[in-house]
Amino acid sequence: MINPPKWPERVLSRFCRPDLADEIIGDLHEAFMWRAETEGERKARRKYVLEAIGSLKPSNLKSIYQLRLNNMIFTNYLKIAFRNLQKRKTFSAINIFGLASGVAAFILISLYAFQILMHDSFFENKDQIYLAYKERITPDGTQPTYDTWVPMRNKLVETYPEITNGTKTFAAEAKVVKGSQFINEELLYTDEHFFEVFNFKLLHGSASKPFQDKSSVILSKELALKHFGKENALGEELELYLPEEDTTKRYLVSGVIDDYPANISIRPQMVLQMSSIPAYPDFVNNWGSSFIETFIVSRSNPEELEAAFPDLVESLWDKEARNNTNFKLLPYSEYYNTFLGDQSTASTLLYIGLGILLIAIINFMNLSTAHASQRSKEIGLRKVLGAYQGQLKTQFMAEATVMSTIATLIGVTIVLITLPYFNHLFDVAISIDLLGWTPFAGGIAVLIVLLAVLSGSYPAFYLSSIRVLDVLKQRLSFGKSANLRNVLVIVQFTIAVILISATLLVKNQIMYMSDKNMGFDSEETLIISASARDFTNREEGITRLNTFKNELKNKSYIKDLSISRSVPTEWSRSFTFVKPDGWNGNPLRMSYTYVDANFLDTYGITLKSGNSFLADSEGDQRTSVILNEAAMKAFEFETDANNVIKIGDHRINVIGIVEDFHFESLQNKIEPTLIFHRTAQHPVHRFISCKIDMTNIDSELSEIADMWSELGATTNFNYTFLDDRIKQLYESEARFLGLISLFSVISIIIACMGLYGLTLFIIQKRQKELSIRKVLGAEISGLLQLIFKEFALWIGAAFIIGVPLVVYFINQWVSDFYYQSEFSWFTIVETLIIMCALVILTVGYQSLKATKANPVNYLKDE
Amino acid sequence: MNLQLGTLEEMILIILLMKEETYGVDIAKEYQKQLNQSISLPAIHVVLKRLENKGLVNSKMGEPTAERGGRRKRIYTATNKGFEAARDLQQKRTEMWKVIPKFNFSA
Numbered sequence: 015m016i017n018p019p020k021w022p023e024r025v026l027s028r029f030c031r032p033d034l035a036d037e038i039i040g041d042l043h044e045a046f047m048w049r050a051e052t053e054g055e056r057k058a059r060r061k062y063v064l065e066a067i068g069s070l071k072p073s074n075l076k077s078i079y080q081l082r083l084n085n086m087i088f089t090n091y092l093k094i095a096f097r098n099l100q101k102r103k104t105f106s107a108i109n110i111f112g113l114a115s116g117v118a119a120f121i122l123i124s125l126y127a128f129q130i131l132m133h134d135s136f137f138e139n140k141d142q143i144y145l146a147y148k149e150r151i152t153p154d155g156t157q158p159t160y161d162t163w164v165p166m167r168n169k170l171v172e173t174y175p176e177i178t179n180g181t182k183t184f185a186a187e188a189k190v191v192k193g194s195q196f197i198n199e200e201l202l203y204t205d206e207h208f209f210e211v212f213n214f215k216l217l218h219g220s221a222s223k224p225f226q227d228k229s230s231v232i233l234s235k236e237l238a239l240k241h242f243g244k245e246n247a248l249g250e251e252l253e254l255y256l257p258e259e260d261t262t263k264r265y266l267v268s269g270v271i272d273d274y275p276a277n278i279s280i281r282p283q284m285v286l287q288m289s290s291i292p293a294y295p296d297f298v299n300n301w302g303s304s305f306i307e308t309f310i311v312s313r314s315n316p317e318e319l320e321a322a323f324p325d326l327v328e329s330l331w332d333k334e335a336r337n338n339t340n341f342k343l344l345p346y347s348e349y350y351n352t353f354l355g356d357q358s359t360a361s362t363l364l365y366i367g368l369g370i371l372l373i374a375i376i377n378f379m380n381l382s383t384a385h386a387s388q389r390s391k392e393i394g395l396r397k398v399l400g401a402y403q404g405q406l407k408t409q410f411m412a413e414a415t416v417m418s419t420i421a422t423l424i425g426v427t428i429v430l431i432t433l434p435y436f437n438h439l440f441d442v443a444i445s446i447d448l449l450g451w452t453p454f455a456g457g458i459a460v461l462i463v464l465l466a467v468l469s470g471s472y473p474a475f476y477l478s479s480i481r482v483l484d485v486l487k488q489r490l491s492f493g494k495s496a497n498l499r500n501v502l503v504i505v506q507f508t509i510a511v512i513l514i515s516a517t518l519l520v521k522n523q524i525m526y527m528s529d530k531n532m533g534f535d536s537e538e539t540l541i542i543s544a545s546a547r548d549f550t551n552r553e554e555g556i557t558r559l560n561t562f563k564n565e566l567k568n569k570s571y572i573k574d575l576s577i578s579r580s581v582p583t584e585w586s587r588s589f590t591f592v593k594p595d596g597w598n599g600n601p602l603r604m605s606y607t608y609v610d611a612n613f614l615d616t617y618g619i620t621l622k623s624g625n626s627f628l629a630d631s632e633g634d635q636r637t638s639v640i641l642n643e644a645a646m647k648a649f650e651f652e653t654d655a656n657n658v659i660k661i662g663d664h665r666i667n668v669i670g671i672v673e674d675f676h677f678e679s680l681q682n683k684i685e686p687t688l689i690f691h692r693t694a695q696h697p698v699h700r701f702i703s704c705k706i707d708m709t710n711i712d713s714e715l716s717e718i719a720d721m722w723s724e725l726g727a728t729t730n731f732n733y734t735f736l737d738d739r740i741k742q743l744y745e746s747e748a749r750f751l752g753l754i755s756l757f758s759v760i761s762i763i764i765a766c767m768g769l770y771g772l773t774l775f776i777i778q779k780r781q782k783e784l785s786i787r788k789v790l791g792a793e794i795s796g797l798l799q800l801i802f803k804e805f806a807l808w809i810g811a812a813f814i815i816g817v818p819l820v821v822y823f824i825n826q827w828v829s830d831f832y833y834q835s836e837f838s839w840f841t842i843v844e845t846l847i848i849m850c851a852l853v854i855l856t857v858g859y860q861s862l863k864a865t866k867a868n869p870v871n872y873l874k875d876e
Numbered sequence: 877m878n879l880q881l882g883t884l885e886e887m888i889l890i891i892l893l894m895k896e897e898t899y900g901v902d903i904a905k906e907y908q909k910q911l912n913q914s915i916s917l918p919a920i921h922v923v924l925k926r927l928e929n930k931g932l933v934n935s936k937m938g939e940p941t942a943e944r945g946g947r948r949k950r951i952y953t954a955t956n957k958g959f960e961a962a963r964d965l966q967q968k969r970t971e972m973w974k975v976i977p978k979f980n981f982s983a
Contacts, residue, residue, distance in 0.1 A: 018945075023945070034921075035947075036937070036940075036947045036948045036949075036950070037899075037900065037921070037947075037948075037949065037950035038917075038921060039945065039947050040940075040944035040945065040947030040948060040949060041899070041900035041901050041917050041921070041944075041949075042917060043943070043944050043945040043947060044901040044941075044943050044944045045900075045901045045904060045917055047943050048901060048905065061916075064916075065916050065917045065918055068916060068917075068918035068919075069917070069918045069921070071918065071922070073922075073925070074921075
C-alpha cells in the first residue's frame with residue numbers, strides 16, 4: 015500500500031491547533047489515497063505536500079503559548095521580551111538592524127573567505143599530493159622553477175617506494191573546428207594517471223583507463239553540453255586544431271568529467287593524452303627540456319624525500335649538477351598561494367568580519383545595560399515575588415535569544431538577496447552551494463546561539479545581580495556598568511579607526527602604483543594579439559599578418575606601430591642562462607624577449623646609451639642585444655659601451671641600454687631582462703602595439719576588426735588598451751580595496767547606530783542635570799562641551815590604541831610590494847576628521863535638542 | 877437576510893445541502909464531479925470555517941477510519957439558516973434572470 019510522505023504530517027501535528035489537526039491531517043491523508051488512485055501516485059504526493067504547506071495558515075496554527083512550552087514562566091519571558099521590543103521601538107530597531115547588518119556582513123565575508131581558505135579541499139588526498147619542482151642553487155640564494163621534465167614522473171615513482179603515484183600535466187590550447195569556425199578551448203595534456211591522482215569524478219568512461227587510444231579526448235560536462243548538447247558525449251567525434259602541434263585531427267570522446275566546484279586550482283576542460291603528441295617520443299627520456307608540471311602522491315614526509323633527492327640529481331647528471339640543482343616538493347595546499355592568489359587576504363577579511371560582528375554585539379550589550387535603569391523596577395518586583403537570580407538570567411538570555419534569532423534571520427535574508435550583486439560588484443563567484451545548505455544552516459544555528467550568549471550574558475549577569483533594596487529605594491548606581499560601557503565604546507571606535515585608516519592607506523598604495531611613471535608611455539596604446547599561430551598555415555599566416563600590419567601603418571590614425579613577442583604587463587616567461595664574456599662564475603638565469611626595431615620608439619622607452627636595433631637588419635638578429643639597467647647591474651658591467659655577453663658559446667654584443675621600465679606589476683622589483691631583435695616578419699611575435707589617435711576610436715576599432723576578419727585567422731579580433739592592462743595588474747588589490755571599503759562603511763554605520771542609541775540614553779539620564787545647570791546659568795556651548803567631552807575622550811583613546819595596530823597591519827600588507835608608497839600621516843588626520851564628523855553628526859542633533867530644551871519641562875516633576 | 881456569500885462559499889454550502897452529512901475530502905470529490913474542476917483542501921477548510929462562523933453550518937467530530945491514517949473526520953451539516961441563505965440567494969438570482977431580455981441572445 016502506498017502511503018503519503020511522513021514529514022508533512024509531523025510538521026502539521028506539531029504546529030496545528032489540536033482541535034483542527036485531526037480534520038486537516040485526516041482529510042489530507044484520505045485525499046492522498048483517493049488521488050493516488052485516480053490521478054497517480056506522483057501527482058497525489060505533490061498535491062499532498064503542497065496542501066500540507068498550504069494548511070499552515072496562521073489561523074490554523076497553535077498560538078505561541080500552546081507550542082508545548084509547558085514551562086509557563088518561559089512563555090512569560092517570551093511575552094515580556096516581545097513587549098519590550100515593541101515598547102522601545104527605536105532601541106529595538108537599532109539593536110536588531112545593527113545586529114542584522116553585522117551578521118549579514120559577517121556571513122558574506124565568511125562565505126568569501128571560506129571559498130578561498132578551502133581552496134582545493136575538493137581533492138580527497140590533497141595532503142598527499144605534491145608538485146615536484148627544481149631549485150637552482152646560486153651563491154645569492156635559491157631560485158625555484160616549477161617546470162620539470164617528461165621522464166620525471168616515472169623516475170620518481172620507480173625510484174622511491176614512498177611515492178605511490180604521480181601524473182604530469184601540460185597546459186595548452188585547442189581550437190574546436192566546426193565547419194569554418196574555430197572555437198578556442200583550454201587544453202590539458204596529461205597521462206593515464208591523472209584521474210588516479212586527482213579524484214575528479216568521471217560521469218562516463220573509466221578513471222583507471224581514461225584514454226582508449228591516442229585519439230581519445232576527455233571533456234568536462236560543460237564542454238560536452240556545449241559541443242554536443244548532451245552530457246553523455248561518449249564516442250562522439252571532435253575535430254581539433256592544435257597550435258602546439260600545428261595539426262588538425264579527429265578525436266573520439268572517451269570520458270566526461272562531472273562538474274567540479276569553483277574553488278579548485280586544476281580545472282580540466284579538455285584533456286588529451288600527452289603521448290598523443292607526435293614529438294612525444296623525443297621527450298620520453300629527455301632530461302634537457304623541462305616544460306611540464308609533475309605531481310606526485312607520497313605518503314611519507316616530504317623532508318625525507320627531499321633529503322634523498324641530491325643523489326638522484328647526481329645520478330641523472332653529474333656532481334656539478336648536484337651542487338647547483340635540487341628537487342623540491344611543494345605541498346598541493348600551497349599551490350594556490352604560489353601560483354594563483356593569496357589566502358592571507360582572506361584571513362584579513364575574516365578579521366574584519368569578526369570586527370564588524372563585535373561592533374554589533376557591543377551595540378546590543380551597551381543598549382541593554384544602559385536600559386537597565388528603566389527595567390530595574392520590573393527586576394526588583396520579580397525578585398520580591400520570589401524569582402531566583404538564575405531565573406532572571408534565563409529571562410535575559412531568552413530575550414537575547416529572541417533578538418539574535420530575529421537579527422540573524424534578517425541577516426541571512428539580506429545575504430540571500432545581496433549575494434548576486436556582491437558577486438557582480440567584486441567579480442567573484444561566492445555561492446552557498448559550495449559549502450552546502452545543511453552546513454550553512456548548521457552554521458547559522460551556531461551563530462544564533464553564539465550571538466545570544468555573547469550579547470546576552472553580560473546584561474543577564476549584570477541585571478540579575480541588582481539588589482532589591484537598592485531598586486526599591488531608588489538608590490541604583492550605574493557607575494560600574496558605565497565603566498564597562500566606556501571600554502566597549504572605545505573598542506568600537508578603535509575598530510572603526512582601524513578600518514577607516516586601513517582603507518585610506520590601501521587606497522594610497524593602489525593609487526601610487528597606478529599613477530607611478532612606468533618608464534614607458536601607456537597612453538593611447540592599442541595592443542592587438544596577433545600571432546602566426548592564429549593561422550592553420552603558419553607561412554601563409556606570416557604573409558597575411560604582414561599585409562595587415564602594412565595596412566594598419568597606412569591608416570592616418572595609427573601614429574606608430576611595433577610588433578613584438580611580449581608587451582609590458584605581459585612580459586616574457588622564457589629564461590636563458592647568460593653570463594658576461596670573460597666571467598668565471600655561474601651564468602645568470604635571465605628572462606628574454608624579442609621585439610622589432612620600432613619597439614622602443616612606440617613605447618617611448620628611453621635609451622640610456624647606445625642605439626636601438628636597425629630595421630630589417632639580419633645581422634642584428636643574431637649578434638645584438640639591448641639590456642635594461644637592472645641587467646647591467648647584474649652583469650656588473652663598468653662601462654656602457656663595448657660589452658659582450660655569452661649564451662653558451664654564442665657571443666652577443668650589447669648595443670644599447672634602456673632605462674628601467676616596469677614591464678610587470680609594481681609589486682615586483684624590475685628584474686634584469688634581455689631584449690633581442692627579430693624582424694616583424696618573424697614567427698616569434700605575438701603582439702602588434704599601435705599608438706592610436708583616440709578621437710574616433712569606435713569607428714577605428716570596427717575598421718580594424720573588419721580588416722582582421724578578412725585575414726581568415728582562427729581567432730577573433732582580440733585587442734586591449736595598455737592602460738586597461740595596467741589597471742588589470744592591480745585587479746586583486748582593487749578588489750581587496752573594494753571589499754574593505756564596503757565593510758568599513760557597514761561597520762561605521764553600525765557603530766553610528768549604536769552611538770545614536772547610546773546618546774539618546776545618556777541624554778535622557780542627564781537631562782535633569784543639564785536642566786539644573788541651565789537654570790543656574792550655564793551657556794548652551796558649555797553644555798555641549800560637557801556632552802562632547804566624553805566622546806572626545808573615547809575618540810582619543812581609540813586613536814591611541816588603533817593607530818599602532820593600523821601601522822603594523824599596513825606595514826605587513828605593503829611589505830608584499832617592492833615599490834611602496836610612503837606611509838602618510840595625513841591619512842591618520844583624515845581618519846580623525848572623518849571620525850569627528852561622524853560623531854558630531856550622530857550625536858549633535860540629540861545633544862543640541864537636549865541643551866536647548868526648556869528646563870521647566872524636566873524639572874517640574876520633582 | 878443580509879449575508880454576503882462568495883461563489884465558492886455558496887457552492888460548498890449547496891454541496892452540503894445536497895448531502896445530509898459530509899466532510900472535507902467528500903466535498904472535494906463532489907466539487908470535482910459537479911464542476912469538473914479540482915479544488916485544494918486548504919481552500920475548502922477555510923471556506924468551511926467561514927461558513928461555520930456565519931452560522932450556516934454545524935460541525936461535529938466523527939469516528940477515526942483507517943483510510944484517514946487513524947484520524948477523525950469533522951462532519952459538517954448545513955443549518956436551517958444555511959438552507960435559507962442558499963435558497964434566498966437562488967430566488968434572488970432567478971428573479972434577476974427573468975429581467976434579462978432574451979432577444980439579445982437569441983440572435
